[in-house]
Amino acid sequence: MAAPVQAVIFDIGNVLIEWQPERHYDRVVGERRRKEMFAAVDLHAMNDRVDQGENFHRVVHACAAENPDFRDDIIRWHDDWLLMASPAIPHAVTLLRNLRRRDVAVFALSNFGIETFEIALLEYPFLNEFDRAYISGHMGVTKPDPAIYAQVEADCGLPPESLLFADDRIDNIEAAAARGWQTHLFDGAAGWAARLVREGLLNEEEAGP
Template sequence: MPDIRHIVFDIGKVLLHYDPELPFSRLIPDAEERRRFFETVCTGAWNVEQDRGRSWQDAEALLIAEHPAHEDNIRNFRRHWHEMVPHAYDDSVALMEGLIEAGYDVTMLTNFASDTFYEARERFPFLKKPRGVTVSGDIRLIKPDLAIYRHHADAFGLEPAATVFIDDSPHNVEGARKAGWQAVHFTDAATLAADLGRLGVTV
């Protein structure tokens, strides 16, 4: 097995905190009403289509037609998105920056709507430090589709067997393995450092 040369980071819940509850705990104070809103209106399945490239304008129009009584909170999802991403995980960021400084080829592969990613990159300049990024909303492919891993490898000249992928989603980790990559399920920075060490990757 080749030595690891390429390290690919997911972003949300690996480098950046993400939680839609943060603004909506204020916008919809009742916990049961908020739960129903996320389960029946602004669902995960609805949101992931923005990661796949659907515009917020189209996404909002679709839901408003189905749930007109919730129009304001449907628009609030994008309007208050910045509150859902309040901070980075400093220990994960330090680990990524250490890997770059140690000479590893670091890139990022993320399920992210295009506009919110570029907003995040301005708010969190460390996102500009890796060699590059594949944003799902830009190419209209999402993890764990095999095609997005192949696209990333081709775009950045990665040798799959010499690549390790880091993601908080077990499904996305399994997708990377199916693409011939090595992969690590992220839980926290200390565990990640230990997992990388077992693969021979040290800072």
């Protein structure tokens, strides 16, 4: 039998807020141009540097300067960031808030830049509602590096087996499970709601959208 859950941990991107850069680029420059650019420039690697704590503006503008054929479109990653990180996922936000109403400890653990998280906090007030927020840019390490999970454990002081973690990426889930965390691969808020009910953390009404 699994240990009782003492804290629920949410990823943010694609769990509480949709994160779909390709979708945004398809809208503004067209799918053909987007595919050409993403094939030529590793924009997700660029974003990984931001998530590891490098300055958002400097990283994006440096990448744009290094790739003049796509300069203006790469700068959109900076200027249009909030349009890529949207919209919120309302049902998941409801689950977060209902867990807190139940006095369940709720943490965030997310690959997020320092500056981009500040932007998101202004747009999405619920990101201020976590009991603890573990943001990779501030921690200097990103998921799925085991070191980020170790930092969470050391800071919160809870046993790994008492942590229930939802993330949309299997590599992040596997890394947490390897440390003994309970995990949920997020593929929609309804499945996550059902898991929280099974764990006895919410009732059916509280788990509804």
